[in-house]
Every structure is written in C-alpha cells, then in structure tokens.
Amino acid sequence: MAVGHDAGPARPFGSLHDAVHQALDGLDDIGELRRFPRQVLERLGKLGVLRERWRGDCPGDVVFGAELAETVAANAPTGIAVGVSLHTESVLSMLHRFGTTDYLAELRERALDGAAIGAVAASEPTGGSDLSAVRTVAVPDAAGWRISGRKKYVSLGAVGDFVVVLCRVADRAGKPTRRLATVVVPLAEAEVTREHEKLGTHALDTVAVAFDDVLVPHEALLGRSGLGxxxxxxxxxxxxxxxxxxxxxxxxxxxxxxxxxxxxxxxxxxxxxxxxxxxxxxxxxxxxxxxxxxxxxxxxxxxxxxxxxxxxxxxxxxxxxxxxxxxxxxxxxxxxxxxxxxxxxxxxxxxxxxxxxxxxxxxxxxxxxxxxxxxxxxxxxxxxxxxxxxxxx
Ligand SMILES: Cc1cc2nc3c(=O)[nH]c(=O)nc-3n(C[C@H](O)[C@H](O)[C@H](O)COP(=O)(O)OP(=O)(O)OC[C@H]3O[C@@H](n4cnc5c(N)ncnc54)[C@H](O)[C@@H]3O)c2cc1C
The missing domain is CATH 1.20.140.10 (Butyryl-CoA Dehydrogenase, subunit A, domain 3)
Structure with a gap:
C-alpha cells in the first residue's frame, strides 16, 4: 500500500519511496540478516533523508518521520525499520532538543549525515518499565564523567557508534544520588557482553553491554543533570x-x-x-x-x-x-x-x-x-x- 500523504516541497532525493529503495538496494539475503545493515542509515544520510526529517526547528517534520518508518517497514524486514526509527526518532530528537554543547552539536551533524549511528541504553537487568531504578552511575570528576554499569538491551549496539545512556548521577566520591541524567558514550568504549537471540526482528541487533569506568567529556552530558x-x-x-x-x-x-x-x-x-x-x-x-x-x-x-x-x-x-x-x-x-x-x-x-x-x-x-x-x-x-x-x- 502506498503512503497516502502529499510529497510537500521538492526534496533533494526525489520520492521517499525511491530513496528507501536506494538505501535498501543490494542487501544480500535480507531475510538472513542478524545485525542491522548500517549502510541503510549511511545511505539515507547521504541522500539527505535524515536531514529532511529534521528540517526546521525541533521536532522537525514528524509526519515525514512517520512516512519514513512506514515506507521502510513496507519494503524491508521490520527489524530494519525499527533500527532506522531508533536513530531518526529517539536519538536524533534528543540530540536536537538537548544537545547544546559543541561536542554534541558536532555529533548531531554526523548523525544527520548517517556517518555516526546512535543507540539508546535505558533498560537494565533489574528492570525496564521502572527506569527510575537504573543503577548505572555517572561519576563527575575533573576530566568529565566516569560511567559504570550494565545495560541489558541496546538495539543497534553491535553496529552503532554512540549510545545515549540513562545514568544515575553520583557524587564525587561515587555515591549514587537520586538524580538521573543522559550521557552520550562512544560504543567503542562499551563491552558487548551478549548478543541476544530473539524471536523476531533479526535484522536488528540487540545486545547487552557493560561500561567499566568509561571516561567521557563534560560536554557529553545530554541536557540537564537531574532530567534524565x-x-x-x-x-x-x-x-x-x-x-x-x-x-x-x-x-x-x-x-x-x-x-x-x-x-x-x-x-x-x-x-x-x-x-x-x-x-x-x-x-x-x-x-x-x-x-x-x-x-x-x-x-x-x-x-x-x-x-x-x-x-x-x-x-x-x-x-x-x-x-x-x-x-x-x-x-x-x-x-x-x-x-x-x-x-x-x-x-x-x-x-x-x-x-x-x-x-x-x-x-x-x-x-x-x-x-x-x-x-x-x-x-x-x-x-x-x-x-x-x-x-x-
Ligand atoms: C528486542 C528488544 C529490543 C530492545 N531495545 C531496547 C533499546 O534499544 N534500549 C533500551 O533501553 N531498551 C530496549 N529494550 C528493552 C525494553 O524497552 C524493555 O524490555 C521493556 O521496557 C520492558 O522492560 P522489562 O523487560 O524489564 O520488563 P519488566 O519491567 O520487568 O516488566 C515485566 C512485565 O510487567 C509489566 N509491568 C511492570 N510494571 C508494571 C506495573 N506497575 N503495572 C502493570 N504492569 C507492569 C510490564 O508491562 C511487562 O509486561 C528492548 C527489548 C527488546 C525485547
């Protein structure tokens, strides 16, 4: 079924349908994928589709974001659509609204180009519904934030570049406080402890990760401490x-x-x-x-x-x-x-x-x-x- 919405102003990539087909083109054995094919987001970035989603002020073109999600899901395994939306909706919305530092603004630009792929790490082994109970800590020190803890489900975690981590802010002595914060951490600094076998959405990798005293700069704090x-x-x-x-x-x-x-x-x-x-x-x-x-x-x-x-x-x-x-x-x-x-x-x-x-x-x-x-x-x-x-x- 076609997406039934007006194309709006001329877009650099022509129709969304064609752009999605270009992004998916040449993926071999698409049904056999066990990880998200990152070239899909890279190509959507190069074509200008991700920037089109974030045209204008936050929250950008939400209708276009929905059309993108629908079009990908209509033409590829759902896991790919979930991975695309994670990056374009969850990650990019937070980077646009709360990414006020130069460090995060630069990351956002790369994410809009599809050159850096983001994930979200909120759920922990002890719970996902009650996120106020997270135990991963962010300890402030002179050089930045030191992140330690475990996250159970991080989709795009095996192929992405960075992850927005929901943490409990600790005091300088490392004692956890009641305040929560979101901090951006390079995925290269996280240890993937398990790649989950799943019932479906195989084209999306979902992994468990551990952060062992990972140091990130002060500017990696996304939004205000306490509002995580x-x-x-x-x-x-x-x-x-x-x-x-x-x-x-x-x-x-x-x-x-x-x-x-x-x-x-x-x-x-x-x-x-x-x-x-x-x-x-x-x-x-x-x-x-x-x-x-x-x-x-x-x-x-x-x-x-x-x-x-x-x-x-x-x-x-x-x-x-x-x-x-x-x-x-x-x-x-x-x-x-x-x-x-x-x-x-x-x-x-x-x-x-x-x-x-x-x-x-x-x-x-x-x-x-x-x-x-x-x-x-x-x-x-x-x-x-x-x-x-x-x-x-
Ligand atoms: C394939 C996959 C990918 C995922 N990707 C990510 C990701 O990228 N990032 C991320 O952070 N998380 C991710 N998650 C985690 C997901 O968000 C959580 O699994 C979900 O929020 C539920 O948390 P939980 O598994 O800890 O279940 P629990 O919180 O233990 O809940 C168990 C059951 O109890 C119900 N329940 C809990 N509390 C109440 C209540 N007070 N009243 C009524 N019912 C209640 C829940 O609805 C659920 O049915 C992913 C999960 C899966 C399976």
Missing part, C-alpha cells in the same frame, strides 16, 4: 509514534501478499478471494489499517504543532498500544489466508512478520506502561454524573 528520565521520555514519544507507522507498513505488506494469494489460489473451484467470507476479512484488515493511519498521521501533525503538550504523550501512547495489539491479530488474519503455507517460514514470510511485530508490544515501553500513561488522562464528569446517575441504595 524526562529526556529519555521525550525521545521515546517520537519512537512510539514511529512504531505505529512501522505497523502500518508491516501489516500493509502482509495484507498485499494475502490479497495476491487469494487471487492466485483456488479452492472449491474458485479463487479464494471469491469466497466472500475471506474477502471481507481482508477488507476488515484494511479498515483497521485506515483507522490506524488516521490516528498515526493526525497525532504526528499534532506533535509538529505542540511537541511538549503533556496530553500528547498519552495520545501517542494510546496510538502505540492500539497499533501493537492490533498488529499481532491483523498479521495473523493475513497469515490465515495462506492456510498451512502461512505457517511454513521457508514458504511464506507471514510467520516472520508476525514474530517481528510482536516486539511492538514491548519495545519503546510495554502495553502496560502505555496504558499507565493513558490512564493518567482519564477524567470523570462530576456535573453530568450528578445530573444523570441515580443509583438506589
């Missing part, structure tokens, strides 16, 4: 919206394969598609996609207008949790059209897409954490209640 959690949350908001867009791409791809199959395969003397029950189920998938499309792009436009509005964070969370839960079901519906072949990974990619989209219910914050954000927006109506509710005792 807020900084990470800011980046996550853009990433979560991109997850919704990735699902549009991945499910749209699954749907187009399923429609094609129902036209080619016959049972009971007629193409599967002519059995109305099947065609209507496919139409139902399209209905869900169209509703989701409206939600993703409407929210993207709102983020452009007012990225700091508190209720928008909850609205993005609502879009993400809805998209993530629906994706599992919708891909499964498409898989069903293939009968037994849908369950055979050597014969159809549907099973892989199903396993890939399952990550959306966890990555960037779980369903439950999204619902916690949405729950914060629930409000009762006292007057209407008093007027309309009469409960007898």
């Amino acid at each position: 959690l807020a900084n990470i949350s800011y980046g996550l908001t853009f990433e979560r919206l991109a997850v919704g867009a990735q699902i549009l791409g991945a499910v749209g791809h699954a749907l187009s394969l399923a429609v094609e199959h129902t036209e080619r395969r016959s049972q009971f003397g007629a193409p599967l598609r002519s059995h109305q029950h099947l065609e209507y189920r496919l139409a139902d998938v399209l209905v869900e996609l169209e509703v989701l499309r409206g939600a993703v792009y409407h929210t993207a436009r709102q983020l452009v207008d007012n990225p700091l509005e508190r209720s928008l964070v909850a609205r993005v969370a609502a879009v993400k949790v809805h998209a993530a839960r629906k994706a599992e079901y919708l891909v499964s519906e498409c898989m069903q059209m293939f009968g037994g072949a849908g369950y055979l990974p050597q014969e159809t990619p549907l099973g892989q897409i199903w396993q890939d989209v399952r990550l959306a219910r966890i990555g960037g914050g779980t369903d439950e954490m999204m619902l916690a954000l949405v729950a914060g927006e629930l409000s009762g109506a006292a007057r209407a209640y008093d007027r309309g509710v009469r409960i007898s005792s």
Whole structure:
C-alpha cells in the first residue's frame, strides 16, 4: 500500500519511496540478516533523508518521520525499520532538543549525515518499565564523567557508534544520588557482553553491554543533570509514534501478499478471494489499517504543532498500544489466508512478520506502561454524573 500523504516541497532525493529503495538496494539475503545493515542509515544520510526529517526547528517534520518508518517497514524486514526509527526518532530528537554543547552539536551533524549511528541504553537487568531504578552511575570528576554499569538491551549496539545512556548521577566520591541524567558514550568504549537471540526482528541487533569506568567529556552530558528520565521520555514519544507507522507498513505488506494469494489460489473451484467470507476479512484488515493511519498521521501533525503538550504523550501512547495489539491479530488474519503455507517460514514470510511485530508490544515501553500513561488522562464528569446517575441504595 502506498503512503497516502502529499510529497510537500521538492526534496533533494526525489520520492521517499525511491530513496528507501536506494538505501535498501543490494542487501544480500535480507531475510538472513542478524545485525542491522548500517549502510541503510549511511545511505539515507547521504541522500539527505535524515536531514529532511529534521528540517526546521525541533521536532522537525514528524509526519515525514512517520512516512519514513512506514515506507521502510513496507519494503524491508521490520527489524530494519525499527533500527532506522531508533536513530531518526529517539536519538536524533534528543540530540536536537538537548544537545547544546559543541561536542554534541558536532555529533548531531554526523548523525544527520548517517556517518555516526546512535543507540539508546535505558533498560537494565533489574528492570525496564521502572527506569527510575537504573543503577548505572555517572561519576563527575575533573576530566568529565566516569560511567559504570550494565545495560541489558541496546538495539543497534553491535553496529552503532554512540549510545545515549540513562545514568544515575553520583557524587564525587561515587555515591549514587537520586538524580538521573543522559550521557552520550562512544560504543567503542562499551563491552558487548551478549548478543541476544530473539524471536523476531533479526535484522536488528540487540545486545547487552557493560561500561567499566568509561571516561567521557563534560560536554557529553545530554541536557540537564537531574532530567534524565524526562529526556529519555521525550525521545521515546517520537519512537512510539514511529512504531505505529512501522505497523502500518508491516501489516500493509502482509495484507498485499494475502490479497495476491487469494487471487492466485483456488479452492472449491474458485479463487479464494471469491469466497466472500475471506474477502471481507481482508477488507476488515484494511479498515483497521485506515483507522490506524488516521490516528498515526493526525497525532504526528499534532506533535509538529505542540511537541511538549503533556496530553500528547498519552495520545501517542494510546496510538502505540492500539497499533501493537492490533498488529499481532491483523498479521495473523493475513497469515490465515495462506492456510498451512502461512505457517511454513521457508514458504511464506507471514510467520516472520508476525514474530517481528510482536516486539511492538514491548519495545519503546510495554502495553502496560502505555496504558499507565493513558490512564493518567482519564477524567470523570462530576456535573453530568450528578445530573444523570441515580443509583438506589
Ligand atoms: C528486542 C528488544 C529490543 C530492545 N531495545 C531496547 C533499546 O534499544 N534500549 C533500551 O533501553 N531498551 C530496549 N529494550 C528493552 C525494553 O524497552 C524493555 O524490555 C521493556 O521496557 C520492558 O522492560 P522489562 O523487560 O524489564 O520488563 P519488566 O519491567 O520487568 O516488566 C515485566 C512485565 O510487567 C509489566 N509491568 C511492570 N510494571 C508494571 C506495573 N506497575 N503495572 C502493570 N504492569 C507492569 C510490564 O508491562 C511487562 O509486561 C528492548 C527489548 C527488546 C525485547
């Protein structure tokens, strides 16, 4: 399915679709990848796509970011789309908003060119939902910050150049305080302790890392000390919206394969598609996609207008949790059209897409954490209640 939005002003790279195809061109055995192919981001950078995403002031062109996520997911394994969005949405949003030092501004320029690829390290072995409990410490000294600790999940960690690390600020004696901060650390200074085997998104590497007294300059502090959690949350908001867009791409791809199959395969003397029950189920998938499309792009436009509005964070969370839960079901519906072949990974990619989209219910914050954000927006109506509710005792 085509991305249904105006191309806007002329872009240096022509259409987004063509640029994404150029970025993916020549990747051998794309289904066999076990690490993110960094040339995809390098090429998107060279073509000017990353700069187009960050045109103008922060938050840049969020709608374009969603279109990019959708287009990559429609044309490549979801793991590649997740890796692209991590860099363009999470990392670059934080670098734009909080990267005020020359050191970080220079890094941001390289990231926009695709010459430096960034990752995010927030979750730790002791927990990911409750990020206020992180134990990795940043100890200030005369030369800069000394970072020590372990992070359990760092996507792009095996191929990236730098990582935004959520740390607990320590005092000069090394005693942890209550303050959290985000610090940028070169990935070359981190020890990769494990490269995780995963159920899906194989084209995205996710690793565990350890930092053993890694020294970074004072200027590597991203934003103000004490606001680390807020900084990470800011980046996550853009990433979560991109997850919704990735699902549009991945499910749209699954749907187009399923429609094609129902036209080619016959049972009971007629193409599967002519059995109305099947065609209507496919139409139902399209209905869900169209509703989701409206939600993703409407929210993207709102983020452009007012990225700091508190209720928008909850609205993005609502879009993400809805998209993530629906994706599992919708891909499964498409898989069903293939009968037994849908369950055979050597014969159809549907099973892989199903396993890939399952990550959306966890990555960037779980369903439950999204619902916690949405729950914060629930409000009762006292007057209407008093007027309309009469409960007898
Ligand atoms: C493939 C992959 C890639 C990832 N990439 C990254 C990355 O690049 N950077 C990064 O920082 N992290 C990354 N993560 C980590 C991810 O963000 C966390 O796994 C996620 O936030 C959940 O944290 P957890 O695994 O510690 O689960 P836990 O926090 O232990 O939660 C377990 C379950 O309990 C639920 N739960 C927890 N607390 C509550 C509560 N108060 N009320 C109701 N339910 C609750 C959770 O929703 C979840 O269902 C990645 C994870 C995966 C699997």
